[in-house]
Amino acid sequence: MTVIKEEQQPNQIAGHKELGHKSLLQSDALYQYILETSVYPREHESLKELRELTEKHPWNLMATPPDEGQLLGMLLKLINAKNTMEIGVFTGYSLLSTALALPSDGKILAMDVNREYYELGLPVIEKAGVAHKIDFREGPALPLLDVLIKNEKNKGAFDFIYVDADKDNYLNYHKRVIELVKLGGLIGYDNTLWNGSVVAPPDAPLMDYVKYYRDFVMELTKLLHLIQGSRFASFPLVMGYLCRRII
Numbered sequence: 300m301t302v303i304k305e306e307q308q309p310n311q312i313a314g315h316k317e318l319g320h321k322s323l324l325q326s327d328a329l330y331q332y333i334l335e336t337s338v339y340p341r342e343h344e345s346l347k348e349l350r351e352l353t354e355k356h357p358w359n360l361m362a363t364p365p366d367e368g369q370l371l372g373m374l375l376k377l378i379n380a381k382n383t384m385e386i387g388v389f390t391g392y393s394l395l396s397t398a399l400a401l402p403s404d405g406k407i408l409a410m411d412v413n414r415e416y417y418e419l420g421l422p423v424i425e426k427a428g429v430a431h432k433i434d435f436r437e438g439p440a441l442p443l444l445d446v447l448i449k450n451e452k453n454k455g456a457f458d459f460i461y462v463d464a465d466k467d468n469y470l471n472y473h474k475r476v477i478e479l480v481k482l483g484g485l486i487g488y489d490n491t492l493w494n495g496s497v498v499a500p501p502d503a504p505l506m507d508y509v510k511y512y513r514d515f516v517m518e519l520t521k522l523l524h525l526i527q528g529s530r531f532a533s534f535p536l537v538m539g540y541l542c543r544r545i546i
């Protein structure tokens with residue numbers, strides 16, 4: 300989430316100083332303009348409340364930004380999604396965006412290693428009247444996915460799967476979620492351009508965590524393009540890649 304402090308504006312209008320900035324737009328001012336003119340006016344009041352609550356959290360950078368939340372909601376409605384999965388919940392911005400976009404009998408199987416994060420946002424989700432759509436499971440996602448795969452009825456059962464957890468496991472997630480998404484369904488991987496660092500030269504001054512995860516993210520992108528018969532769309536600002544399973 301990018302917030303411009305007033306005293307920073309004159310410098311930032313020209314662009315970002317460092318590689319690996321979260322927004323891939325030309326400048327923070329441009330992103331702020333988009334938020335104010337197109338995103339905030341359409342943001343559901345509960346999502347606004349959750350976003351403002353999350354901004355106070357020390358790890359607020361992890362939250363799905365509101366523009367991405369709206370893209371998620373639009374995609375879910377376009378494909379008439381009903382049965383979905385989310386890996387990596389944090390305080391629940393993408394989860395609530397999904398829950399609001401699904402029909403009243405829609406379902407989200409949501410996983411996170413940390414229940415405390417989820418419980419921070421839960422009162423807002425309950426107030427929005429959509430908590431009944433969520434089945435939250437606490438724990439590392441890989442073993443949870445392995446259990447799901449063992450049951451044949453889960454294979455091809457999900458219309459949409461959103462992966463937004465530990466990037467060093469993206470390939471491992473892909474091997475499992477491709478079994479669980481239905482033919483013609485969608486998988487969304489967050490941050491596949493990894494803050495723009497995927498094109499950084501080897502000696503670029505990247506933050507340690509950006510540098511560490513970059514190769515894993517690039518590995519997934521390479522693999523997705525090698526799978527014959529799959530279709531991908533690039534959403535550089537937010538989600539990176541979507542995999543439409545048609546094989």
Ligand SMILES: C[S@@+](CC[C@H](N)C(=O)[O-])C[C@H]1O[C@@H](n2cnc3c(N)ncnc32)[C@H](O)[C@@H]1O
Nearest residue numbers: 362363387388389392393411412439440464465
């Ligand atoms: C980028 S945040 C998710 C942001 C969230 N989608 C949102 O809308 O705010 C990543 C989350 O993945 C969780 N996570 C990290 N490793 C995990 C794992 N192995 N299994 C499940 N969740 C994990 C973290 O606890 C964190 O809440």
